[in-house]
Amino acid sequence: MISLYKNLFYQSLRIRMVEEKIIEIYPSDKIQSPVHLSIGQEAVAVGICNNLLKTDLLYSSYRSHAYYLAKGANLNKMFAELYGKVTGCGKGKAGSMHLAEKSVGFMGSSAVVASTISHAVGSALASKRLNKNQVCVATFGDGASEEGSYHESLNFASVFKLPVLFVCENNGLAIHSTIDQRHSYKIHEHAKSYNLKSTYIEEGYDFMKINSLISETINEIKLTGLPQVVEIKTYRYKEHVGIGDDHHVPYRSSKDFDNWKSVDPLIQDKTLINEFSEKINAEIEAAVNFAEQSEFPADSELFTDIY
Numbered sequence: 001m002i003s004l005y006k007n008l009f010y011q012s013l014r015i016r017m018v019e020e021k022i023i024e025i026y027p028s029d030k031i032q033s034p035v036h037l038s039i040g041q042e043a044v045a046v047g048i049c050n051n052l053l054k055t056d057l058l059y060s061s062y063r064s065h066a067y068y069l070a071k072g073a074n075l076n077k078m079f080a081e082l083y084g085k086v087t088g089c090g091k092g093k094a095g096s097m098h099l100a101e102k103s104v105g106f107m108g109s110s111a112v113v114a115s116t117i118s119h120a121v122g123s124a125l126a127s128k129r130l131n132k133n134q135v136c137v138a139t140f141g142d143g144a145s146e147e148g149s150y151h152e153s154l155n156f157a158s159v160f161k162l163p164v165l166f167v168c169e170n171n172g173l174a175i176h177s178t179i180d181q182r183h184s185y186k187i188h189e190h191a192k193s194y195n196l197k198s199t200y201i202e203e204g205y206d207f208m209k210i211n212s213l214i215s216e217t218i219n220e221i222k223l224t225g226l227p228q229v230v231e232i233k234t235y236r237y238k239e240h241v242g243i244g245d246d247h248h249v250p251y252r253s254s255k256d257f258d259n260w261k262s263v264d265p266l267i268q269d270k271t272l273i274n275e276f277s278e279k280i281n282a283e284i285e286a287a288v289n290f291a292e293q294s295e296f297p298a299d300s301e302l303f304t305d306i307y
C-alpha cells in the first residue's frame with residue numbers, strides 16, 4: 001500500500017504540475033480566464049481535503065485550482081473550463097475564479113474576497129438543522145480576514161454552534177500589500193475572541209503536519225458540532241494573478257522565496273518527483289487534449305444557467 005507521505009506528495013505534485021502546465025499554455029491565449037496560482041501553497045489544500053468526505057462541503061476563494069483538484073474534481077473538466085469550453089465544470093461560463101463541482105462537495109469559489117466564508121456558514125446551518133453530520137469548510141486568505149463578513153461569519157458560527165472549519169491560508173500578502181502594513185492582530189489569536197478554538201501552523205509546506213492537525217480538528221468538529229479556526233502560514237511563489245514571477249518588485253524579498261524553496265518537498269524530494277512525474281504528465285496531456293478538442297458553448301447557451 002502506498003504510504004501516506006507518498007499519497008499526499010503525489011496529490012501536491014499533481015496540483016503543482018497542473019499549474020505549471022497552465023503557465024506553459026497561458027501565453028497562447030487559449031485559456032480564457034485570469035488565473036491565481038497556488039504554486040507554493042498546495043500542501044494546505046491537500047492536507048485539508050485528505051480529511052474530508054465527498055459529503056463534507058468546501059468553499060474556497062478565486063485561488064481555487066488546488067482545492068478543486070484536492071477535493072477530487074475532474075481534471076479534464078477543469079482544463080475545459082479554463083479554455084471556456086462547454087465541457088467545463090461550469091460549461092465554460094465560470095473560468096478559473098468560479099470553479100465548482102458539487103458532486104465531490106467542492107461547492108464554489110469566488111472572485112469577491114471573503115464572499116464564500118458566509119456560504120460555508122449557511123451550509124453548516126442547514127447541515128445542523130438537517131442532522132447531516134457534515135463539516136463545512138471555508139478557505140480564504142489573510143486579506144479576507146479584514147472583511148466584515150469574515151467577522152460576522154465567525155461570530156454567527158460561534159453563537160449558533162455550527163460545524164464549520166475556517167482555514168486561513170496566510171501567505172502574508174493581499175495583492176502587493178504585506179500583512180504588517182494592513183492589520184495589527186494575529187488571525188488565529190483574534191479568532192479566540194469569538195470563543196472559537198483556533199490553531200496555527202507555521203510550516204505551510206508540510207502536508208503531513210497539516211494533514212495531522214486537520215484530521216484532529218475535523219474529528220473534534222464532528223464530535224462537538226462546534227466551529228474552529230486554523231491559520232496556516234504559507235508562501236505564494238508567483239505574482240498575485242497571472243503566471244509571472246515578481247520577486248524583483250520591492251514589495252517582497254527573494255530571500256523569503258529561497259527559504260521556502262529550501263524546505264519545499266515538491267522541489268527537494270527529487271526521488272519522488274522522478275517516480276511520479278511521468279504518470280502525472282500523461283494525465284495532464286490528456287486533459288489539455290480534452291479541452292482543445294471540446295467545443296465552445298453554442299450561442300443558445302448565452303442566457304441559460306443565469307438568474
Ligand SMILES: Cc1ncc(C[n+]2csc(CCOP(=O)(O)OP(=O)(O)O)c2C)c(N)n1
Pocket residue numbers: 061063111112113114140141142143144145171173174175240
Ligand atoms: C470584496 C473585494 N475587495 C477587493 C477585491 C480586490 N482583491 C482581489 S484579491 C485581493 C487580495 C486578497 O488577499 P488574500 O485574501 O490574502 O488572498 P490571496 O490572494 O493572498 O490568496 C483583493 C484586495 C476583491 N476582489 N473583492
Ligand SMILES: [Mg+2]
Pocket residue numbers: 141142143169170171172173174175
Ligand atoms: Mg494573502
